[in-house]
Amino acid sequence: xxxxxxxxxxxxxxxxxxxxxxxxxxxxxxxxxxxxxxxxxxxxxxxxxxxxxxxxxxxxxxxxxxxxxxxxxxxxxxxxxxxxxxxxxxxxxxxxxxxxxxxxxxxxxxxxxxxxxxxxxxxxxxxxxx
Numbered sequence: 400x401x402x403x404x405x406x407x408x409x410x411x412x413x414x415x416x417x418x419x420x421x422x423x424x425x426x427x428x429x430x431x432x433x434x435x436x437x438x439x440x441x442x443x444x445x446x447x448x449x450x451x452x453x454x455x456x457x458x459x460x461x462x463x464x465x466x467x468x469x470x471x472x473x474x475x476x477x478x479x480x481x482x483x484x485x486x487x488x489x490x491x492x493x494x495x496x497x498x499x500x501x502x503x504x505x506x507x508x509x510x511x512x513x514x515x516x517x518x519x520x521x522x523x524x525x526x527x528x529x
Contacts (some may be wrong), residue, residue, distance in 0.1 A: 401439040419449075429463060429510040436520050439505035441470065441479075445526050448496075448504045451521040454485055455492035461513030462486045467496060470503025477505060484511070 423437040440448055454463065462483050468477040484495070496506060508518060 416520050417529060419447075419523040419525060421521055422524050424520060426517050426519045427508075427514045428517050429508055431510050433464070433466065433509040435505050437522060438519070439503060440522060441474075441503040442451050443474075443502070445500050447498050447500050448522065448524050449498040449504060450496040450520060450522045452495075452496070452506070452508075453492055453493040454476045454494060454516075456516040456518070457485065457489050457492070458513065458516075459485065459487050461516065462511045463518075464509045464511050465494065466507045466509075468505050468507070469499070469501045474502055477503065477528045483500075486512070 422440060425437065426464075427434075427436055434511045436452065440446075452465065457463065464482060465485065467480045469480045471478050472478065483494075506520075510516070
């Protein structure tokens, strides 16, 4: 559409489709087995995804592995993107998973030391992905 034809209504409609939507949120207990937090977010078209995970329930002696994976070019196989280990009480307990564009994404957590704890999570995508 030529620039002269853009009006407020068209721009609002465009922006409405790219505003983030909180597609998943909740609480999940850790275990000694690597488990997907919430559910994998997948779509047939690329989308932006980001997340927050709260480790505020960790205590001294706890250790959690957080693994982020993205679907490969075949849209069927997940590949490791990044892994981090968090230990003991977290001074800054909110983990931010930075935005990325993909067609499939999931994050998993595993207790590697200490006790099982509840973690809370919020996953955001641009509209249309679920």
